[in-house]
Amino acid sequence: MTQADTRPRHTELGLSDDDVLGMYRAMLLARAVDERMWLMQRAGKIAFIISGQGHEGAQVGCSWAMRPGVDWMAPYYRSIAAAMTFGMSAEDIITAHLAKSDDVSSGGRQMPGHYGGARYNIVSLSSPVGTQVLHAVGIAMGAWVRGDDVVAMTQFGEGTSNQGEIHEAMNFAGVHRLPVIFVCENNGYAISVPLDRQVAGGSVAARAAGYGMPGVVVDGGDVLGCYAAAREAHERARRGEGPSLIEARVVRLTSHSSDDDQRRYREAAEVEALKERDPIPKFAIELRSAGVLTDEREEAIRAEVKAEVNEASKRAEARPEPTADDAHERVYAEPIPGGGTAVPHAALTEAEGH
Amino acid sequence: MAELNILEAIRAGMDEEMARDDAVMILGEDVGKKGGVFGATEGLWAKYGDRRVLDTPLTEGMIAGAAMGAAVYGLRPIAEMQFADFVYPAFNQIVSEISRIHYRSNGTFTVPMVIRMPYGGGVHGALYHSQSNEVYFTSTVGLKVVAPGTPADAKGLLKAAIRDPDPVMFFEHKKTYRLFKAEVPDGDTVVPIGRASVARPGKHLSIFCYGFMRICALEAAETLAREDGVEAEVVDLRTLRPLDLDTVLGSVAKTGKALVVHEANRFGGFGAEVAAEISERAFESLDGPVTRLAGPDVPGVPYHHTLENWYMIGPTRIVDAARQLAAY
Numbered sequence: 001m002t003q004a005d006t007r008p009r010h011t012e013l014g015l016s017d018d019d020v021l022g023m024y025r026a027m028l029l030a031r032a033v034d035e036r037m038w039l040m041q042r043a044g045k046i047a048f049i050i051s052g053q054g055h056e057g058a059q060v061g062c063s064w065a066m067r068p069g070v071d072w073m074a075p076y077y078r079s080i081a082a083a084m085t086f087g088m089s090a091e092d093i094i095t096a097h098l099a100k101s102d103d104v105s106s107g108g109r110q111m112p113g114h115y116g117g118a119r120y121n122i123v124s125l126s127s128p129v130g131t132q133v134l135h136a137v138g139i140a141m142g143a144w145v146r147g148d149d150v151v152a153m154t155q156f157g158e159g160t161s162n163q164g165e166i167h168e169a170m171n172f173a174g175v176h177r178l179p180v181i182f183v184c185e186n187n188g189y190a191i192s193v194p195l196d197r198q199v200a201g202g203s204v205a206a207r208a209a210g211y212g213m214p215g216v217v218v219d220g221g222d223v224l225g226c227y228a229a230a231r232e233a234h235e236r237a238r239r240g241e242g243p244s245l246i247e248a249r250v251v252r253l254t255s256h257s258s259d260d261d262q263r264r265y266r267e268a269a270e271v272e273a274l275k276e277r278d279p280i281p282k283f284a285i286e287l288r289s290a291g292v293l294t295d296e297r298e299e300a301i302r303a304e305v306k307a308e309v310n311e312a313s314k315r316a317e318a319r320p321e322p323t324a325d326d327a328h329e330r331v332y333a334e335p336i337p338g339g340g341t342a343v344p345h346a347a348l349t350e351a352e353g354h
Numbered sequence: 355m356a357e358l359n360i361l362e363a364i365r366a367g368m369d370e371e372m373a374r375d376d377a378v379m380i381l382g383e384d385v386g387k388k389g390g391v392f393g394a395t396e397g398l399w400a401k402y403g404d405r406r407v408l409d410t411p412l413t414e415g416m417i418a419g420a421a422m423g424a425a426v427y428g429l430r431p432i433a434e435m436q437f438a439d440f441v442y443p444a445f446n447q448i449v450s451e452i453s454r455i456h457y458r459s460n461g462t463f464t465v466p467m468v469i470r471m472p473y474g475g476g477v478h479g480a481l482y483h484s485q486s487n488e489v490y491f492t493s494t495v496g497l498k499v500v501a502p503g504t505p506a507d508a509k510g511l512l513k514a515a516i517r518d519p520d521p522v523m524f525f526e527h528k529k530t531y532r533l534f535k536a537e538v539p540d541g542d543t544v545v546p547i548g549r550a551s552v553a554r555p556g557k558h559l560s561i562f563c564y565g566f567m568r569i570c571a572l573e574a575a576e577t578l579a580r581e582d583g584v585e586a587e588v589v590d591l592r593t594l595r596p597l598d599l600d601t602v603l604g605s606v607a608k609t610g611k612a613l614v615v616h617e618a619n620r621f622g623g624f625g626a627e628v629a630a631e632i633s634e635r636a637f638e639s640l641d642g643p644v645t646r647l648a649g650p651d652v653p654g655v656p657y658h659h660t661l662e663n664w665y666m667i668g669p670t671r672i673v674d675a676a677r678q679l680a681a682y
Contacts, residue, residue, distance in 0.1 A: 105459070105460075114458070119462075123426055126455075126458065131450060134415065135419060137416070138419060140423075144405065171411055172410065172416050332520045333464045333466075
């Protein structure tokens with residue numbers, strides 16, 4: 001056995017011990033924020049939750065290959081860990097879910113789970129699924145037109161992979177070899193409809209061949225495997241060799257959303273078995289066997305995460321609520337004076353003396 | 355001053371803006387080497403290269419969605435829909451995304467982009483090459499909607515649209531592309547979005563129109579003056595959203611009678627909004643019913659010339675409608 005073979009896997013991938021501990025911490029933090037928001041939902045503080053639990057390995061692994069502040073991301077509604085890896089703080093996320101007036105994503109305008117932040121190069125997300133994938137391709141096109149060294153990443157579920165816009169996006173990116181990474185987080189269910197009723201042939205990655213790009217399947221519970229695939233895709237994009245499709249097989253540990261109960265369509269044993277594929281304990285085992293994670297470190301990280309979530313929740317809850325006056329602002333980039341379409345009803349009726 | 359037709363004016367507007375700002379790019383079907391199916395982008399591919407004048411696959415959703423991504427990134431894309439009739443695959447991107455991202459992101463994202471679309475009938479284009487579908491977009495908050503009727507306005511408004519921080523739907527009536535030439539000011543002349551123009555002053559009634567209807571209304575006004583002694587004021591709205599209510603209401607205050615003309619079908623058409631605004635805000639000035647002259651309520655412009663002529667609005671029908679209103 002050569003010396004190289006005995007080196008830990010993360011070292012082989014060029015990641016330091018601090019990097020992998022940072023990845024582990026990012027996963028724990030995303031999970032803790034996610035869990036806290038479910039509690040807030042149950043307590044009536046948040047109307048609706050859509051979760052990323054079980055997707056953290058794929059999200060942290062893939063987005064760790066990106067360069068925050070340089071690259072761009074067009075996420076989807078489960079992208080909590082990806083958005084946090086890209087720069088959103090626990091406080092940003094909780095503030096957005098509480099719909100406070102200074103929420104960086106939307107100022108309280110969007111439902112929970114609609115990530116975004118101009119300051120983080122994270123495109124504001126809407127609710128029709130799949131639209132964001134074209135935005136990532138458009139960003140990649142913009143970088144390609146300008147000759148900028150920028151890569152766009154976009155995430156979506158396997159249910160969304162059936163939208164026509166996904167085909168349009170991948171085909172166009174393939175035609176021009178645009179610097180974009182498509183990450184399909186395949187958790188096996190589109191709300192209640194399983195993969196075999198959604199994806200003919202059972203593989204999203206296989207579709208890549210039709211677009212002239214590499215498509216790989218990775219285990220979403222294998223954080224470093226996800227990172228390796230994304231890093232390769234990132235390097236390829238930067239070399240001008242075009243897009244890549246990564247299909248990460250993940251587990252959805254929660255129901256689709258707080259308005260869903262997956263016990264209605266999944267067997268209890270199936271749901272129970274999902275826990276064994278939870279990426280967090282799997283990564284912990286890997287880091288322990290690599291000698292990076294110790295009991296002491298684990299305890300310290302978990303304490304940090306807990307404190308951060310507590311502090312973030314406290315600060316987020318103390319933030320100001322939006323006021324109704326704010327709801328008619330920022331319809332257009334420049335307010336339209338009288339006679340336009342953005343004039344608030346109140347102002348009109350007042351002006352007319354009604 | 356140069357004498358240009360509307361197509362040449364549009365091309366000149368894009369050319370000048372691309373020369374002025376390297377963030378401006380064009381994308382669409384056949385816009386490159388071919389120069390567009392109507393020739394609007396002719397010569398630009400050779401001048402600016404195949405990245406800034408980009409031929410796309412036949413996917414309107416992608417054209418709009420990728421344009422939005424590029425606009426978010428900092429470019430100023432001009433997306434061409436080959437025909438307004440084919441915009442519907444892009445409807446999700448335009449309505450769910452392009453019109454809403456500024457609002458939904460609390461103003462932190464803007465999408466400075468233009469979607470150019472040839473619209474309108476009278477060219478034997480039948481149901482799917484003749485549509486006037488502006489109302490889907492005028493009823494979408496977050497979009498601006500422009501429909502010029504002269505070469506000078508086409509160029510000046512397109513330049514304004516390209517520079518505008520908000521998404522602009524730019525409707526070009528395809529029958530007007532080569533219909534006539536008119537003087538276009540040289541140099542960097544921008545026509546502001548949101549301002550109507552009085553194409554012909556008058557005192558007996560107001561005709562509100564846009565696009566191809568402008569030249570039809572002007573011809574009708576000449577007939578009315580010559581044969582009836584009726585002086586019709588022709589107001590070219592030019593921008594449909596935001597609507598220049600000051601000019602509209604000012605004209606009604608002067609004439610007391612309003613005829614709103616458009617080629618799109620009548621029910622729920624843009625004319626309904628103009629008529630409602632006039633009825634609500636200028637009731638005291640009115641000396642006759644606010645009247646709409648619009649395309650018939652059939653699903654599209656039919657192909658055979660007899661059928662198409664039955665659909666289309668022209669000077670004769672405007673004269674008839676105006677006579678009835680003037681006599682009220």
